[in-house]
Amino acid sequence: MWKYIKKYKLLFFISLLALLLVDFSQLLIPRIIGQIYDTLGEEGSFRFFLISGLKIAGLGLSVFAFRFFWRIFLIRMSRKVERDIRENLFYRLLTFSQHFFGKWNTGDLMARAINDINHIQRMFSFGIVSIFDAVVMGLMTLGFMLSYDVKFTLIAVSPLSLLTFVVLYFEKRIHRLSLLVQNRFSRLSTFVQEDFSGNFVLKSLNREEEEKNRFASVSRDYLDKNVRLGRIQALLHASITFIIAISNVLVIYVGGKNVINGITSKGDLIAFLSYLNMMVWPMIAIGFAINIHQRGRASLERVEELTGYKPVITDPPNPFLPEKKPETLSVEVRDLTFSFGEGAPILENVSLSIAPGETVGLIGRIGSGKSTLVKLLSRLLKTGDDTIFFNGVDINRYKLNDLRALISYVPQEPFLFSTTIRENVAYYDTSLDDEAVMEALRKADLSGTIEEMPAGLDTSLGERGVNLSGGQKQRMTIARAILKDAPFFIFDDSFSSIDTDTEERILTSLAPLFENKSVLIIAHRISTLRYADRIVVLDEGRIVEEGTHQELLEARGAYYDIFNRQKLEEKLGRE
Amino acid sequence: MRRFAGSFDEKKRKFDIKLVFWLLSYVKEMKLLMGVAVIFLLLGAMLPIALPEVIQRAFDIYIPQGDIHGLFVIAGILLGINAALFFIQYLQVYIMTFLGQRIMYNLRLDIFSHIMRLPKRFFDKNPIGRIMTRVTSDVEALAELLQSGLVLIISESIMLVGILVFLLFKNWVLTLVTLLGTIPLLLLGMTVFRKKITVIYREMRSLVARINAFLQESIVGMDIIQLFNRQKRDMKRFQSLNESYYKTTIRALIVNGTFFPFISFLSIFAKAFIIWFGGVQILKMQLTTGQLAAFLIFIEMFFKPLRELSQSYNIFQAAMAASEKITSIMDEPESVVYSVRNGFTGPLDGTIEFCNVWFAYDEENWVLKDVSFKIEKGETVAIVGQTGSGKTTIINLIGRFYDIQKGKILVDGVDIKEWDISALRRKMGIVLQDVFLFSGNVRENISLYNEEISLDEIREIVRFVNADKFIDKLPEKYETLIMERGKALSVGQRQLLSFARTLTYRPAVLILDEATANIDSETEKYIQEATLRMTEGRTAIIIAHRLATIKHAHRIMVIHRGELREAGTHDELIRRKGIYYDLYQLQYKDQESPGA
Numbered sequence A: 001m002w003k004y005i006k007k008y009k010l011l012f013f014i015s016l017l018a019l020l021l022v023d024f025s026q027l028l029i030p031r032i033i034g035q036i037y038d039t040l041g042e043e044g045s046f047r048f049f050l051i052s053g054l055k056i057a058g059l060g061l062s063v064f065a066f067r068f069f070w071r072i073f074l075i076r077m078s079r080k081v082e083r084d085i086r087e088n089l090f091y092r093l094l095t096f097s098q099h100f101f102g103k104w105n106t107g108d109l110m111a112r113a114i115n116d117i118n119h120i121q122r123m124f125s126f127g128i129v130s131i132f133d134a135v136v137m138g139l140m141t142l143g144f145m146l147s148y149d150v151k152f153t154l155i156a157v158s159p160l161s162l163l164t165f166v167v168l169y170f171e172k173r174i175h176r177l178s179l180l181v182q183n184r185f186s187r188l189s190t191f192v193q194e195d196f197s198g199n200f201v202l203k204s205l206n207r208e209e210e211e212k213n214r215f216a217s218v219s220r221d222y223l224d225k226n227v228r229l230g231r232i233q234a235l236l237h238a239s240i241t242f243i244i245a246i247s248n249v250l251v252i253y254v255g256g257k258n259v260i261n262g263i264t265s266k267g268d269l270i271a272f273l274s275y276l277n278m279m280v281w282p283m284i285a286i287g288f289a290i291n292i293h294q295r296g297r298a299s300l301e302r303v304e305e306l307t308g309y310k311p312v313i314t315d316p317p318n319p320f321l322p323e324k325k326p327e328t329l330s331v332e333v334r335d336l337t338f339s340f341g342e343g344a345p346i347l348e349n350v351s352l353s354i355a356p357g358e359t360v361g362l363i364g365r366i367g368s369g370k371s372t373l374v375k376l377l378s379r380l381l382k383t384g385d386d387t388i389f390f391n392g393v394d395i396n397r398y399k400l401n402d403l404r405a406l407i408s409y410v411p412q413e414p415f416l417f418s419t420t421i422r423e424n425v426a427y428y429d430t431s432l433d434d435e436a437v438m439e440a441l442r443k444a445d446l447s448g449t450i451e452e453m454p455a456g457l458d459t460s461l462g463e464r465g466v467n468l469s470g471g472q473k474q475r476m477t478i479a480r481a482i483l484k485d486a487p488f489f490i491f492d493d494s495f496s497s498i499d500t501d502t503e504e505r506i507l508t509s510l511a512p513l514f515e516n517k518s519v520l521i522i523a524h525r526i527s528t529l530r531y532a533d534r535i536v537v538l539d540e541g542r543i544v545e546e547g548t549h550q551e552l553l554e555a556r557g558a559y560y561d562i563f564n565r566q567k568l569e570e571k572l573g574r575e
Numbered sequence B: 001m002r003r004f005a006g007s008f009d010e011k012k013r014k015f016d017i018k019l020v021f022w023l024l025s026y027v028k029e030m031k032l033l034m035g036v037a038v039i040f041l042l043l044g045a046m047l048p049i050a051l052p053e054v055i056q057r058a059f060d061i062y063i064p065q066g067d068i069h070g071l072f073v074i075a076g077i078l079l080g081i082n083a084a085l086f087f088i089q090y091l092q093v094y095i096m097t098f099l100g101q102r103i104m105y106n107l108r109l110d111i112f113s114h115i116m117r118l119p120k121r122f123f124d125k126n127p128i129g130r131i132m133t134r135v136t137s138d139v140e141a142l143a144e145l146l147q148s149g150l151v152l153i154i155s156e157s158i159m160l161v162g163i164l165v166f167l168l169f170k171n172w173v174l175t176l177v178t179l180l181g182t183i184p185l186l187l188l189g190m191t192v193f194r195k196k197i198t199v200i201y202r203e204m205r206s207l208v209a210r211i212n213a214f215l216q217e218s219i220v221g222m223d224i225i226q227l228f229n230r231q232k233r234d235m236k237r238f239q240s241l242n243e244s245y246y247k248t249t250i251r252a253l254i255v256n257g258t259f260f261p262f263i264s265f266l267s268i269f270a271k272a273f274i275i276w277f278g279g280v281q282i283l284k285m286q287l288t289t290g291q292l293a294a295f296l297i298f299i300e301m302f303f304k305p306l307r308e309l310s311q312s313y314n315i316f317q318a319a320m321a322a323s324e325k326i327t328s329i330m331d332e333p334e335s336v337v338y339s340v341r342n343g344f345t346g347p348l349d350g351t352i353e354f355c356n357v358w359f360a361y362d363e364e365n366w367v368l369k370d371v372s373f374k375i376e377k378g379e380t381v382a383i384v385g386q387t388g389s390g391k392t393t394i395i396n397l398i399g400r401f402y403d404i405q406k407g408k409i410l411v412d413g414v415d416i417k418e419w420d421i422s423a424l425r426r427k428m429g430i431v432l433q434d435v436f437l438f439s440g441n442v443r444e445n446i447s448l449y450n451e452e453i454s455l456d457e458i459r460e461i462v463r464f465v466n467a468d469k470f471i472d473k474l475p476e477k478y479e480t481l482i483m484e485r486g487k488a489l490s491v492g493q494r495q496l497l498s499f500a501r502t503l504t505y506r507p508a509v510l511i512l513d514e515a516t517a518n519i520d521s522e523t524e525k526y527i528q529e530a531t532l533r534m535t536e537g538r539t540a541i542i543i544a545h546r547l548a549t550i551k552h553a554h555r556i557m558v559i560h561r562g563e564l565r566e567a568g569t570h571d572e573l574i575r576r577k578g579i580y581y582d583l584y585q586l587q588y589k590d591q592e593s594p595g596a
């Protein structure tokens, strides 16, 4: 915990001081009132009452001021800590790769970033206050009690020792239950995220009622865990109050006996009891403290699970720093084998090279590893050393930003952000002017469509570009890659939703751009591969064929089969 | 389904009462438990008052008499009362938690099912992250009010009134004087406080929603952010959102930080005031010291519930801000499709007819212009056309995800607006262009959690679409978790699964929107054969850019810029030498002379 507070030591200590002063002022008030009683029997004067009243009002003002101060300082500190943790969390997320995001649910991450951090913030504010109150007030009262009567104090404190066990017992349980509650909240969040994202699909499958029922069971689970936590909290508070009560009864009984036996005076006993009464609040504060603290700790653990996660893909310690951004790029893959975790290899002994100015086509059955290969090339997935080289240098030796600056990548699934078309297309370099943006759009055969839109480039897209057609989305991502204009272009099945006519226009308009670029085009349609200088056929993670279209046809292998099938189908279609 | 009545306006606050009523409608269901909780709370507050009485007896009677046995009895009674208190307190907190959680549960369910029934248009326009907030954080923000605030407000108010009456009996002059000295200040404080804090809380809720939306999108699009080296810029954007949130919380802090100490200051101020005023009265012999001392204790009893109430007042304001957000989404009208009463329930036969249909997503940007066609039962029709020409839109209309502006759509001769929506969609199998899978396992994604569909049936369908090959290779076969949106699968594999999912429900009308776009031609061939068998005697609509995909279609419709330009069999269209002919030539030519 301290590591988060460290930065705000000053705020922290000032607020503790203010808290101390609040407690102190509050202790003084009964004293002054006591003074009034003491002097009342004698000569009460007009002036005396006025002064006492003013004194109390003054103390009231200082309580007001110090309360204000501790709140302002401590809660400000906790809010700063909250801000830092959330910021750090996002910062960390930005460094994680698909190895991480492949395993985590968006809703879960969101829950941690909002809900868990809220609990942490409470721990750093009210959690600290409760602990402080419990300790300071408890010790002060204990001091009073001890200075008053040691024996009574021992009697009074003996049941309080039970408290230790109570604390230990409850701490563990509240912690565990808090983890459960937070975990169920994550599930709830994940569920909602998923169902709202897939809302259209769910509607088309007529599943509104069933999803409601499933949601009910998810929230029911959350409710159950919360109620269990609530029950244990209720038990904690009730137990603490009861322990103080036992101590009270004990003192009355033993003290009463002492009074009867003439050991103590009645007045002393009454006074002592009133001190014991002051113990109530610190004890209750312990209950609060345990509660807030354990919830906060559980949440902190959950957040630190993320912030402590070591990113798999990082900048190398001694990166290769190219003198200037290379104009061209030769790509070489050497004997690359890859698998997800322990699973069977997705790619096996893949070797491939793309020279500047060359366009290589990649074709292969679904799940044959094409996208995986491309993700490895761009280091979205981790590859071993000495497997992939850009301009002769192992890609693991590049800084990530340098490496990615070399690649214009059109992913298989078109992903757009919910902002304007302009921002989406000029995503890499926002400083580009409209002309450049329109030029890229023209190359992607979208300029006509955009011009027809009333707001033109300022048209706002929905999330993932929902208000575009499938082909428009895909072309938007192509335009985005064109504007990035890196030496290496990757098209991962990027023409799948585009008609042949449009596809031809786009590829033709890109031909001049590709003159000295290395290009990798993945496709299922042979017609898309017609611009490739060389075609590679991937099957179950292995390269089974490689050559020009003509060579491959002559080889009468896998490619020939694909070609024939597509051609045959066309012919069939004609009949 | 409870709906928040009346138009909702973000800027006006006079709807507070309505918000309260809306919340109370949820509380009403729980009124019994609520009553029990209040009683327990009052009991828990009253019982301790009895304690001093009992202790008094020990000091006044048994100790002076030296009656140890009597003292023991007193100790026993004290212990008994405390034990009772233990149970009361335990039950009270427990019931309050249960109550609050239960109400939140009901609320969540209502919000969720309401959102699920909002039209597609709503989801087109609003970020998922923001919509999520309404079900997650915003409801969570009500927790404090529902769990303890509400019961507290009720019981503390009762106590406040009780004590006030008691004080008036004791000494009405002092009471009135104290009240006159403090209440106006209190009211003033509360009014100023409310004015400031509501604005801030509202802003906080909006910011949480915006942070959520930003997070959602960033996480989902993380690979794009990284590939385009956008980390720094996005970090900045997040920082600025986070910073605004921080600043808003600090503003709330300053308001709160002034208000609460102000209330405790008032209670001390009242004491000071009484000492001065009472002292004067003592000097005038109108009051005894004992009375003054007692009154000082009572005045403390008066301020305790007042302090609690002022805390609750804050909780209440925070909850109102959240309720405001929630009710504003509850006010969004549900999709009209659900309001069809006694709709036509089919069974769906499969004739689909468009009569002069005009449609635009926004206002006047016609996406479909005067489209008319009729698809007979059992017919397989292909729709082709350039990207963005309106093919998917036609599908969206057949499933009634949007309503048309002009014209008529008839399904089985019945206006689509008169169909019972679930009867219509249940038998309509749509494979959407944008594949969406859920994070469960393979089996669940095909059966969609329907227990009635056996694994054998699933196997059969999977074999049907040729997905068995890859599923059998997955580490845990049908039980393999495919993660969010199916990201542990290749895109083509996902498409196959979504295909299988649609077939599972044996639709009467099969609609395929680019269902094989990301699938290799070998696999596609199998699927085509399967579809052919599937569609026998059923209506099928197939959209595809690869003309090979539509080779089995009986009829082809060519959509161009939202208009139906050509329709007929393949041969007819080829002979016509129109748009279709051009498309065909282009694809065919490529097959013949690649590497151009």
Ligand SMILES: Nc1ncnc2c1ncn2[C@@H]1O[C@H](COP(=O)(O)OP(=O)(O)OP(=O)(O)O)[C@@H](O)[C@H]1O
Pocket (backbone or CB within 6 Å): A102, A340, A346, A364, A365, A366, A367, A368, A369, A370, A371, A372, A373, A412, A493, B470, B487, B488, B489, B490, B491, B492, B493, B518
């Ligand atoms: N995150 C992942 N975890 C585990 N397995 C994965 C993951 N991503 C992909 N796979 C598996 O790796 C294999 C190759 O997937 P990849 O996406 O590279 O195929 P692809 O050739 O691009 O196919 P498609 O043509 O369908 O896009 C598939 O069998 C898939 O199930």
Ligand SMILES: Nc1ncnc2c1ncn2[C@@H]1O[C@H](COP(=O)(O)OP(=O)(O)OP(=O)(O)O)[C@@H](O)[C@H]1O
Pocket (backbone or CB within 6 Å): A466, A467, A468, A469, A470, A471, A472, A497, B124, B361, B362, B367, B385, B386, B387, B388, B389, B390, B391, B392, B393, B394, B433
């Ligand atoms: N939800 C929406 N909101 C607003 N406009 C939309 C929406 N969906 C599609 N459009 C617009 O309507 C037009 C037709 O889109 P549609 O999706 O029907 O095209 P399509 O023929 O299916 O194209 P593709 O072959 O690319 O999938 C496009 O210009 C698109 O931008």
Ligand SMILES: [Mg+2]
Pocket (backbone or CB within 6 Å): A370, A371, A372, A412, A492, A493, B490, B491, B492
């Ligand atoms: Mg792929």
Ligand SMILES: [Mg+2]
Pocket (backbone or CB within 6 Å): A469, A470, A471, B391, B392, B393, B433, B513
């Ligand atoms: Mg479409």
